[in-house]
Each structure stands twice: as structure tokens, then as C-alpha cells.
Amino acid sequence: CATRIMVPASASAYWSGRLALQINSEPIQQMSVSFELQGSPEQGELILFSPIGTTMAKLNWTPQMAWIEQNGHRNHGANLQAMTEQLTGTSLPISALFEWLAGREQAAPGWQVDLSTHPEGRLTAQRKKPQPETVLRIILDR
Amino acid sequence: DGLEALSQFMKQARSGQAQFTQVVTSPAKTGQPPRVKTSSGNFEFQRPGKFRFDYRKPFVQTLVADGQTLWLHDLDLNQVTARPQAQVLGATPAALLTAASDLDALKADFQFKSEPDKDGLQWVRATPKKPEGQIQSVLVGLRSTEKGVALSVLDVQDSLGQRSVLTFSAFELNPTLAAQTFVFRAPAGVDVIRP
Numbered sequence: 338c339a340t341r342i343m344v345p346a347s348a349s350a351y352w353s354g355r356l357a358l359q360i361n362s363e364p365i366q367q368m369s370v371s372f373e374l375q376g377s378p379e380q381g382e383l384i385l386f387s388p389i390g391t392t393m394a395k396l397n398w399t400p401q402m403a404w405i406e407q408n409g410h411r412n413h414g415a416n417l418q419a420m421t422e423q424l425t426g427t428s429l430p431i432s433a434l435f436e437w438l439a440g441r442e443q444a445a446p447g448w449q450v451d452l453s454t455h456p457e458g459r460l461t462a463q464r465k466k467p468q469p470e471t472v473l474r475i476i477l478d479r
Numbered sequence: 480d481g482l483e484a485l486s487q488f489m490k491q492a493r494s495g496q497a498q499f500t501q502v503v504t505s506p507a508k509t510g511q512p513p514r515v516k517t518s519s520g521n522f523e524f525q526r527p528g529k530f531r532f533d534y535r536k537p538f539v540q541t542l543v544a545d546g547q548t549l550w551l552h553d554l555d556l557n558q559v560t561a562r563p564q565a566q567v568l569g570a571t572p573a574a575l576l577t578a579a580s581d582l583d584a585l586k587a588d589f590q591f592k593s594e595p596d597k598d599g600l601q602w603v604r605a606t607p608k609k610p611e612g613q614i615q616s617v618l619v620g621l622r623s624t625e626k627g628v629a630l631s632v633l634d635v636q637d638s639l640g641q642r643s644v645l646t647f648s649a650f651e652l653n654p655t656l657a658a659q660t661f662v663f664r665a666p667a668g669v670d671v672i673r674p
Binding site for chain 1: 639
């Protein structure tokens with residue numbers, strides 16, 4: 338009989354591109370990295386690269402656990418949300434982000450997202466509340 | 480041999496200019512081909528401590544190390560970030576080779592071993608003495624020419640399985656570079672945050 342090919346529940350999505358984050362705290366904090374993101378909010382992998390292509394960090398997460406590999410060390414985190422907060426210094430709307438990357442509107446408390454240029458692989462999201470104001474800009478590789 | 484060529488390069492090359500192509504290969508995931516990203520542009524350096532990468536393809540990014548600060552300008556993201564140079568130097572082999580004053584300075588952090596000549600180049604492998612850094616090993620390819628030793632290849636394996644191969648072409652040894660080359664000027668309309 339025909340073997341049924343098991344497609345994972347959320348066929349794992351894949352995005353790669355560049356991300357710039359600006360947190361208007363005092364002093365202002367900024368981060369700009371290239372990234373490869375695979376999977377879903379429940380399970381996946383995020384790799385962050387420096388501008389010259391060296392790997393800065395690798396994050397992995399499953400429903401049971403999450404860990405980050407950086408500079409030869411592996412540290413466990415509670416979940417992807419907690420790890421990205423530790424890495425960037427601010428809390429990012431993870432599940433909404435996966436929807437935005439796919440070009441789908443999704444509300445995230447305090448955040449406004451502009452998907453008008455998503456067809457050109459760009460998206461911008463801004464959090465006004467709670468302070469400090471934060472701007473996230475993403476450009477997807479084409 | 481490779482080590483001799485590198486030592487000569489470090490002595491002779493006070494500055495340099497070249498075009499580069501960079502091929503970055505991420506480790507293959509099960510059932511997926513390895514992901515390869517290619518970029519290219521222009522590279523300049525002035526010893527000690529100054530270098531500049533002008534990425535042109537596939538997108539425009541400028542990276543300038545002026546001796547104290549490493550500036551990154553991403554045109555599309557319209558953002559400039561600045562980091563103290565010492566903080567990020569460890570992760571950029573090109574910076575190490577051009578920033579370090581001489582081979583002995585590098586020997587503090589790396590072990591060197593000559594490798595057999597291949598493809599018309601002399602090779603030397605550098606392995607970090609402190610293992611927990613981002614770099615696992617760097618294979619340096621050097622070309623001896625009548626004008627001196629030119630840097631040809633930087634093949635970097637990092638500790639998360641990523642491989643980045645920088646190939647330099649049209650390498651010019653000791654060109655006179657304008658001081659402005661390594662002074663970062665923020666483009667209009669971009670807010671610049673100092674570290």
C-alpha cells in the first residue's frame with residue numbers, strides 16, 4: 338500500500354534575512370544582525386550571524402525546552418520568548434512575528450506592524466507601549 | 480612554507496587593497512542541502528588596527544574599523560551601529576590578520592601550523608588557544624609574488640559548524656590609502672549611536 342508521507346503539523350517555514358532592532362531607552366540600544374529562522378513558535382531554530390558571516394548565536398526550542406549556543410557555551414532558557422528577551426534586552430512578540438514574516442496580520446499588544454512592503458520582503462514593527470519605544474525592521478533575502 | 484609566508488606577509492604588508500568574494504556555508508540540516516550565501520565587494524586595511532569591508536552584492540553594507548570603533552552601516556536597514564573594536568575583533572579573522580602588529584602578537588592567541596602547498600598557494604592553519612571563542616580554525620592561503628606575499632584566502636570554520644571562505648583577488652600590497660578611507664562618515668538622515 339502507498340506509504341503515507343507524514344508532513345509535520347506546521348510544515349516548517351524558513352526565512353533568512355537581516356534584522357535591525359532599536360530600543361529608545363536611555364542610552365539608546367541598537368542591534369543589527371543577519372539571521373536564519375526555521376520552524377514555528379513551538380519548535381525551531383534561529384541562527385544569528387555577524388556582518389562578516391561568523392555565527393554569533395544559535396537558538397533552538399521545542400515545546401519541552403530551549404537552549405542557546407554562543408561562544409562555545411550552551412545555556413538553557415525557559416523558552417524562545419525568554420531567550421530572545423535576554424539576547425536583545427526587550428521582549429519581542431514571537432508568535433506574532435512568525436505570522437508577520439509569513440505576511441499575515443496578527444495583533445501583538447503594544448505593537449503596530451506595517452506589512453505594506455512585505456511583497457518586497459520588508460516589514461517594520463513598532464512598539465509604543467510599554468516604554469521604551471522599540472522599532473524592529475526586517476529585510477528578507479530574496 | 481606557510482608559516483614563513485605568513486610571517487613575511489605580516490612584516491611586509493603595512494596596508495593592502497583587494498576585491499573579495501565571500502562564500503558562507505551553513506551546516507546541512509537532515510534532508511536539506513547546505514545553505515550557501517555569496518557576497519562580494521572591496522577590502523582595504525592599514526596596519527595596525529584599521530580595515531574596511533565594502534560589501535556591494537547582494538546588498539550594500541559598509542564595515543569600517545577606524546582603530547577604536549567598528550562601524551557598520553546597512554544601507555537597506557538605514558541604520559548605523561558602532562561597537563568598540565576590541566569587543567568584536569576576536570570574531571573577524573580578516574581583522575585579526577590586518578589589525579595585529581606582527582605575527583608574535585597573533586601567537587599570543589593562536590597556534591600556527593604550516594600545511595602543504597596547494598593551488599599555487601602556501602597555507603597555514605591558525606587554531607585559537609582559547610577554545611570557547613567563535614572561531615574553530617582559520618586556514619590562511621598566501622600567494623608569493625615577485626612584489627611580495629599577498630593574502631589570497633581566509634577559510635574560517637566557526638564553532639557552530641558555519642564555514643566562511645573569503646577569497647581575495649587583485650591584491651595590491653602597500654598602496655597609499657587616503658586617511659579618509661578609515662574614517663566613518665554617517666550618511667545623512669541616519670541616527671548614529673556611539674557605543
